[in-house]
Amino acid sequence: DAMVIQNPRYQVTQFGKPVTLSCSQTLNHNVMYWYQQKSSQAPKLLFHYYDKDFNNEADTPDNFQSRRPNTSFCFLDIRSPGLGDAAMYLCATSRPQGWGPKEDTQYFGPGTRLTVL
Amino acid sequence: GQNIDQPTEMTATEGAIVQINCTYQTSGFNGLFWYQQHAGEAPTFLSYNVLDGLEEKGRFSSFLSRSKGYSYLLLKELQMKDSASYLCAPKVDAGNMLTFGGGTRLMVKP
Numbered sequence: 001d002a003m004v005i006q007n008p009r010y011q012v013t014q015f016g017k018p019v020t021l022s023c024s025q026t027l028n029h030n031v032m033y034w035y036q037q038k039s040s041q042a043p044k045l046l047f048h049y050y051d052k053d054f055n056n057e058a059d060t061p062d063n064f065q066s067r068r069p070n071t072s073f074c075f076l077d078i079r080s081p082g083l084g085d086a087a088m089y090l091c092a093t094s095r096p097q098g099w100g101p102k103e104d105t106q107y108f109g110p111g112t113r114l115t116v117l
Numbered sequence: 118g119q120n121i122d123q124p125t126e127m128t129a130t131e132g133a134i135v136q137i138n139c140t141y142q143t144s145g146f147n148g149l150f151w152y153q154q155h156a157g158e159a160p161t162f163l164s165y166n167v168l169d170g171l172e173e174k175g176r177f178s179s180f181l182s183r184s185k186g187y188s189y190l191l192l193k194e195l196q197m198k199d200s201a202s203y204l205c206a207p208k209v210d211a212g213n214m215l216t217f218g219g220g221t222r223l224m225v226k227p
Contacts, residue, residue, distance in 0.1 A: 042204065042217035043160065090159055104148065104208065106215060108159035 003027070004109035006091050012115045013081050021076040021112045023091030032074040033106065034066060035090040043090055049074060078114075086116045119143045121218035123205050128224045129195055137190045137221045139205030150206040150215060151179050151190045160204055163190070192223075200225045 004025045013019040030051050035043035047056045049068045065077040078085055092106040120142040129135040148167035152160035166172055166181035178191040190203055202220040209216060
């Protein structure tokens with residue numbers, strides 16, 4: 001089945017120790033997104049890729065970086081995690097806008113829950 | 118800027134009908150999504166409205182009024198498994214970006 005996969009599902013890191021979260025997709029979608037969701041809050045968009053074009057949200061901290069080496073994979077790097085970065089990190093994919101209402105839907109992976117000690 | 122309002126929590130009884138409202142003010146608008154999110158899991162797609170009116174899909178229906186900046190999600194014949202958060206997400210004109218509301222946590226009781 002075509003899907004969005006995130007690894008690991010649970011990640012524990014230490015304060016200040018760099019961590020990388022990964023996302024892969026078999027949907028062959030052009031657009032990939034990273035969201036941060038804290039407890040009882042809405043998902044907040046960090047950045048997205050349209051193919052290889054990187055788009056950063058204005059309020060995304062510099063501590064967060066991303067890489068997309070190919071269509072299928074996208075990585076979220078947190079260079080120096082702080083206690084406030086503990087959250088669920090969601091990866092999503094979609095086709096480019098303009099394919100039609102159904103194709104505009106974003107499909108989410110299961111998320112990686114990050115704990116910072 | 119973007120402003121999305123939906124109730125924080127709702128409670129309903131198994132077998133009943135519940136309506137979750139969402140009002141929005143966005144700098145551009147090109148459709149509205151509803152997602153369901155169970156605790157600790159990823160959001161899953163429920164519905165998408167781009168034109169005014171009601172879209173029905175099984176037990177779930179979604180309504181949109183673009184002129185009023187208003188949408189609702191209607192859940193019929195509630196089941197215990199419908200206990201989840203329901204996220205209203207308008208799509209802005211700039212690309213395929215979604216802005217999520219804070220979500221409405223629905224608790225279905227026996």
